[in-house]
Amino acid sequence: MKYRRSGRLVDMTHYLMGNPHRQVPLTYFSERYQSAKSSISEDLTIVKEMFEAKKIGTLETAAGATGGVIFIPAVDTDQAKETLSKLCERLEDPERVLPGGYLYMMDIIGDPALIHVLGRIFASHYRDVQVDAVMTMATKGIPLAYSVAGQLNVPVSIVRHEHRITEGSIVSINYVSGSKKRIQTMSLARRSLKPQSNVLIIDDFMKAGGTIRGMMDLVKEFQSNVAGIGVLTEAVHEEESLVEDYVSLTKLSQVDEKGKNIKVEIGNIF
Amino acid sequence: MKYRRSGRLVDMTHYLMGNPHRQVPLTYFSERYQSAKSSISEDLTIVKEMFEAKKIGTLETAAGATGGVIFIPAVDTDQAKETLSKLCERLEDPERVLPGGYLYMMDIIGDPALIHVLGRIFASHYRDVQVDAVMTMATKGIPLAYSVAGQLNVPVSIVRHEHRITEGSIVSINYVSGSKKRIQTMSLARRSLKPQSNVLIIDDFMKAGGTIRGMMDLVKEFQSNVAGIGVLTEAVHEEESLVEDYVSLTKLSQVDEKGKNIKVEIGNIF
Numbered sequence: 001m002k003y004r005r006s007g008r009l010v011d012m013t014h015y016l017m018g019n020p021h022r023q024v025p026l027t028y029f030s031e032r033y034q035s036a037k038s039s040i041s042e043d044l045t046i047v048k049e050m051f052e053a054k055k056i057g058t059l060e061t062a063a064g065a066t067g068g069v070i071f072i073p074a075v076d077t078d079q080a081k082e083t084l085s086k087l088c089e090r091l092e093d094p095e096r097v098l099p100g101g102y103l104y105m106m107d108i109i110g111d112p113a114l115i116h117v118l119g120r121i122f123a124s125h126y127r128d129v130q131v132d133a134v135m136t137m138a139t140k141g142i143p144l145a146y147s148v149a150g151q152l153n154v155p156v157s158i159v160r161h162e163h164r165i166t167e168g169s170i171v172s173i174n175y176v177s178g179s180k181k182r183i184q185t186m187s188l189a190r191r192s193l194k195p196q197s198n199v200l201i202i203d204d205f206m207k208a209g210g211t212i213r214g215m216m217d218l219v220k221e222f223q224s225n226v227a228g229i230g231v232l233t234e235a236v237h238e239e240e241s242l243v244e245d246y247v248s249l250t251k252l253s254q255v256d257e258k259g260k261n262i263k264v265e266i267g268n269i270f
Numbered sequence: 271m272k273y274r275r276s277g278r279l280v281d282m283t284h285y286l287m288g289n290p291h292r293q294v295p296l297t298y299f300s301e302r303y304q305s306a307k308s309s310i311s312e313d314l315t316i317v318k319e320m321f322e323a324k325k326i327g328t329l330e331t332a333a334g335a336t337g338g339v340i341f342i343p344a345v346d347t348d349q350a351k352e353t354l355s356k357l358c359e360r361l362e363d364p365e366r367v368l369p370g371g372y373l374y375m376m377d378i379i380g381d382p383a384l385i386h387v388l389g390r391i392f393a394s395h396y397r398d399v400q401v402d403a404v405m406t407m408a409t410k411g412i413p414l415a416y417s418v419a420g421q422l423n424v425p426v427s428i429v430r431h432e433h434r435i436t437e438g439s440i441v442s443i444n445y446v447s448g449s450k451k452r453i454q455t456m457s458l459a460r461r462s463l464k465p466q467s468n469v470l471i472i473d474d475f476m477k478a479g480g481t482i483r484g485m486m487d488l489v490k491e492f493q494s495n496v497a498g499i500g501v502l503t504e505a506v507h508e509e510e511s512l513v514e515d516y517v518s519l520t521k522l523s524q525v526d527e528k529g530k531n532i533k534v535e536i537g538n539i540f
Contacts, residue, residue: 003320009276010320013283018386050273050280102436106462110427112420116288138409139428140436143416150382157380158409166372166410192376 003033008043016047016059016071020123021153025068044069055079057124073151074124077270083117084266088250091233094260101255103262105233109140109204118249119147122202122230125247125269126152131227132197133157135215137186141203144232148202157193159186159215167192171221175214186214188222198227206231209243216243234267273303278313286317286329286341290393291423295338314339325349327394343421344394347540353387354536358520361503364530371527375503379410379474388519389417392472392500395517395539396422401497402467403427405489407456407481411473414502418472427463429456429485437462441491445484456484458492468497476501479513486513504537 003011012029029040048059048069055076062068087108096104108114122144135157136145142158149156161184163170172187193199199219206212212229219226229246236253248267255262273281282299299310318329318339325346332338357378366374378384392414401422406415408430419426431454433440442457463469469489476482482499489496499516506523518537525532 006316007320009279010283011324013280046276050277054281098438104438110425112416142412146382146413155380168368168374
């Protein structure tokens with residue numbers, strides 16, 4: 001079946017969006033639509049122009065014999081800042097304050113559409129960095145980690161506190177949680193991360209950074225390299241920071257449990 | 271700025287894909303592109319025809335004063351079966367057999383692109399069912415649950431074995447795990463699920479169904495209703511089934527720990 005340009009543009013956009021950071025040869029499209037490569041090239045120019053005009057991302061031309069294009073998702077910085085500003089406002093709701101000065105955040109983490117947008121901000125931030133895998137800590141880091149990984153087209157490695165019989169051999173390390181000064185264990189299935197990977201660590205919350213520091217040590221145990229660290233929310237703390245290079249979307253600068261006064265601002269990503 | 275039809279089609283497709291199961295008024299597009307509603311209607315007809323031709327989904331016309339369209343993601347059944355067949359083959363790899371007859375599945379669960387496709391199969395299956403929330407059990411159900419929820423445009427409620435100080439007040443129930451016959455506890459943050467919700471339960475693995483049964487009881491504790499149950503893999507078992515109405519993507523019919531002989535077939539979804 002042959003398709004007109006208008007139809008091709010719809011299907012191409014759908015296909016590229018579903019396959020970010022993946023090289024698609026021109027022949028894939030020319031066979032899919034029974035169209036000449038020259039027509040496909042023109043189609044892709046239109047897609048590229050619109051993706052760039054609407055700040056959806058870019059279409060990079062892949063070098064090599066097969067040629068082709070790679071869709072690199074990006075974000076409109078102004079729109080991303082607006083999203084984060086609204087998120088900060090939502091986080092400042094006094095109803096969120098829990099005993100111990102913790103914040104209830106499960107509604108944020110439980111919102112797939114929002115998590116998709118937040119993941120896109122990280123995917124855009126790290127779009128030019130070589131990332132082979134995303135690592136996160138169960139449970140609450142998982143949704144954001146999957147969103148980032150999906151948009152970077154890499155697998156996810158889930159680190160856990162408990163051992164599970166269904167994971168086969170595991171690598172465990174001990175670490176000291178920064179705020180509680182308690183020795184804890186974290187582990188990752190041996191098969192869950194290839195050696196010599198460039199690992200992007202994504203988590204939902206960071207205070208002094210003990211958990212992140214532990215994941216950094218775990219990355220080393222897999223002869224791998226930390227490509228970046230991104231957190232949804234960083235919180236002010238009195239302890240010494242255990243992590244220096246990181247990117248945060250939001251920053252919790254104050255939680256007053258008594259007065260239920262919360263201050264949240266945009267993190268260091270912008 | 272005005273946009274030509276070709277550009278509008280690219281951006282519309284991107285927008286609709288990012289906003290499944292959500293009503294988008296025609297005025298949204300006519301303002302976004304500074305175009306007449308009649309042109310937007312024609313654009314949407316092209317999008318709809320292509321979505322249906324390529325089995326991406328449908329565009330439903332929304333009734334009411336504002337009008338508009340709703341993108342309902344679907345799957346091509348043949349392609350979905352092919353995806354599941356390949357998954358079954360991957361699962362039959364003898365290297366997966368772990369002590370106790372468990373299967374290593376973290377590579378499947380850790381693949382966001384695959385999980386997205388599997389989530390789409392469930393989202394398509396339940397597209398005409400009223401679903402207000404997806405519920406899952408930490409940790410391994412989470413990725414699939416988010417994929418389904420994102421494509422149905424509903425929030426996720428994560429049930430956990432442990433209590434967490436960062437979740438506020440929780441509702442806990444005891445349940446008997448079907449295979450181990452052990453009493454366990456599961457809990458969900460009170461704020462994490464609105465009463466009178468229609469809940470789609472999604473999990474990675476089901477044997478006799480004790481965990482799913484527990485989640486069904488938990489749904490009741492929230493004065494809510496089970497809208498459906500979907501599992502990535504169901505396994506044969508000798509115990510009595512605790513769950514009757516469910517949909518599975520794959521079925522593990524045999525794990526022979528000694529011979530490392532695994533048999534996996536497509537589940538009851540097709």
